[in-house]
Amino acid sequence: MNPIAKLLILMGVVLIVIGLIWQFGGRFLPLGRLPGDIAVEKENVRFYFPIVTCIIISILLSLGSYLFRLFK
Template sequence: MNPVAKTLIVIGGVLVLLGLLWQVGGKWLPLGRLPGDIVIEKENMKFYFPIVTCIVISLLLSLISWLFRLFR
């Protein structure tokens, strides 16, 4: 099988697992509602920017990437 196809299949599987984990684990892990996320509510508008959630996800992905490079 083509290496690009294998990589896309693996990435797709990982994304599906992460989506399921997010759905089930969302009750205990409040990603998207962390302290520091910006929420502005007005009469006809709600603006939401999850800056702290983005930083946490970025740090986790950086750590995972670093671990992969460490053991390669």
């Protein structure tokens, strides 16, 4: 099988697993509503920037990338 096809299949499986964890694990780790996320609500304007959630996702992706390169 073509290596690009294998990579795309693997990426699809990983995305499905992440989506399932996010859907069912969202009750325990409320990503997007963590303390430190910026939320400003005024009369007609609502601004929301999940900075802490972005940092946590970045750390997890960096750790996954490191582990992938370590065991490759």
